[in-house]
Amino acid sequence: MKSFKHTIRALACAFTIAAVSTTAHAAELRLGSGFGDNHSSTRAMRDVFAAKVEELTAGRHTVSVFANSELGQAPEMVNQAQSGINFGVFVSSAFFNSQVPEIGVTNMPFIFSDRETAFKVFDGPFGEKMKPLFEAKGLVVLGFMELGFRNITNSVRPITQPEDLQGLKIRLQNNPVHIATFNLLGASPTSIDASEMFAALSQGVVDAQENPYAVINSFRLYDAKQKYVTDTGHFFDVIVFAVSKTALDAMTEEDREAVIEAGRLATLEQRSYAAADEATNLETVLSKGVELTRLTPEQREAFRTATAPVLDEVKSRLGAELVDEFLSAVDAAK
Template structure:
C-alpha cells in the first residue's frame, strides 16, 4: 500500500507539471515585427533590441520575431502601415516617411530644413507636436509606443559636388514613394525618381539615376560609394524618426501588465538606439571619407539658399499636414 501511495503521489506531481507546461505553452505568444532594414543597420538593431527586452522581461512568455527587408509586404515598404492596421503585421519599427501616405501628419518630418539639429528633433518628438503625431497614428488603428531614429538624411550623387540648388539642376535623384519628396526635389530643379530601396542600388550602379538621399548609416553600411556615389553633401535637410508600434488587434489581446511591459521595452530600445546612432555618426563619416568620397559641408549661407529654394513646399504641404501641428513643431524648435 505504501508503494502504491507513493506511485499515486508521483503520478499526481507529473500530471501537475504537465498542466503547468501546457499552461505556459498556451500563454507563450510570438508576434511578428516588420522593419525595412536588417540589424546591420541601426533601424534593424532597434527592432532586435525591442525583441530582446520583451523576451527577457516576460520570461519568454512573449517573443517578437523580427522580419527585416520588408519581407512581410513583399519588399514594398510603403504598405507596412496598412498591413499592420489590417492585422497582417503584428508590430513594426517603421519610418515616418514610409507611413506618411496613410498618416498625413507624418509628413511633418519630411518638410525640408524644418529641424536644424538633434536638439530640434528631440524638442518636436518629445513635446506637444510629438503627442499630436502619436494621436494621429492611433486614430488610424495602430498604437504608437516610442520613438527611434534613422538620422538626418544626406544627399549623394555621381556627377560632382553639390553646394547650391543649381548644382541639382536636371539630376535624376532616387526618392522614396512620398509626393512631398517629389515636390522638394522638383523645387530644387532636380528630376526625382521614385523607387523602392531594393531597386535603388542597381539603378545607381548602372547610372539609371544620378543620386540618392539617405542617412549616413545607410550610406556607410550599404556601401553606396560602390554604386558610383562619390560625392556626398551633408545638408541635414530632414530627419526621419522611427516609430515603435503595435496593431490595434494585438494591443487588445495584451493584458494591462503586458502592454506596459511591451511599451517600456520599446521606449528603452528606442533610447538605446538613438544614443547609439548619434554616437556612431562621426565615425561613419570618417569611414566614408576614407573610401575616397568627397564630402561637402554647407555653411550657413549655402544652407539658406536651399531653404529659400524649397519654401514653396511649406505652402503646399502645411494644409495637408495640419497648420496647428506645423506651428506646434516650429514653436518647439524655436524654444529648444
C-alpha cells in the first residue's frame, strides 16, 4: 500500500512538473523578422505588442521578438509561424506569395500615390477579403503594417529613366510581380533574402537593390557600395504581421482577444513610427555620401508607362476579377 501511495505521488508530481513546463512553454510567444532592432516594426512589436500582451493577459503570455533574421530567412520564418513552431512573423507581403498568391495583386507598380490611400484599401473590405485566405493556410493576420515606398539604389550610375536599368543586376525579393516589373525595365533581377543582401551588394554579386529608406538605412546599404538612390517609389509595400492560427485558437477566448487587440494597437503605432521616421532615414542615407536623384513628373510617367504591361501579367496569373476588384478599391480610396 505504501508503495502504491508513493507511486501515485510520483505520478502526480510528474504530471504537475509536465503541466508547469507546458504552460511555461506556451506562455512565450516567439515572433521572427528580418528587420533590424531599430526598424519601426521591431520597435512596435517590442514597445507595444509585447507590453500590451503581457498587460492584457495579466502576464499569462509574454512576447519574445527575434529580429535580424535570428530565426532564419523570411520564407523559413513564415513556415515556422504557419506550422506553429513559432507564434508569429512580421515580414514583407512578398514573402507570403507562396501561401497566399492573391496578396501579390497589391504589389503592382505605381498603384498607390500615398500611404493614406494604401491603408484605406488594406483596412477596408479588400484587406478583410485577404484575411480568410491567410487563415486557410494556418495564419491569422493581426495587422498590415507599413514597409513603405520602395526606391532603387545602385553602385553604377544615377537612374533617371527606364533605360538606365538596362543590364543592371538588381536584388529583389522572391516576388513574381516585382520580378516581372524589373524584367520589363530591362534589368537583370536576382532573388536574394534580406539576410544575404548586404554581402551580395558588397561583393558585387548584384549592382542594385530596391527598398524603402528605412531598410536602406537599417541595413546600412550605403556601406555596401550603394552610391546612388532614386526616389522611384515604384511599389508601396506592407509588412504582414501574421500568427499561427493553431496557437491562437488554443488560447482562451479572453487571451485570444487580448492578443488580437495588442496586434491592432501595435499596427497603428508602427504606421505612426514609419511615417515619422521616413525623412530622418533619408537624411541619414544622404549624410553617408549617397547621391539622390529626384524624378520629375515626366520621368516618373516614363517608368509608369514602361511597367504598365505588368497589369496583364498579373491578370493572367491571379485573375482579371481580382485585379479589377483591387483597382476599384484603390480608386474608391482616393
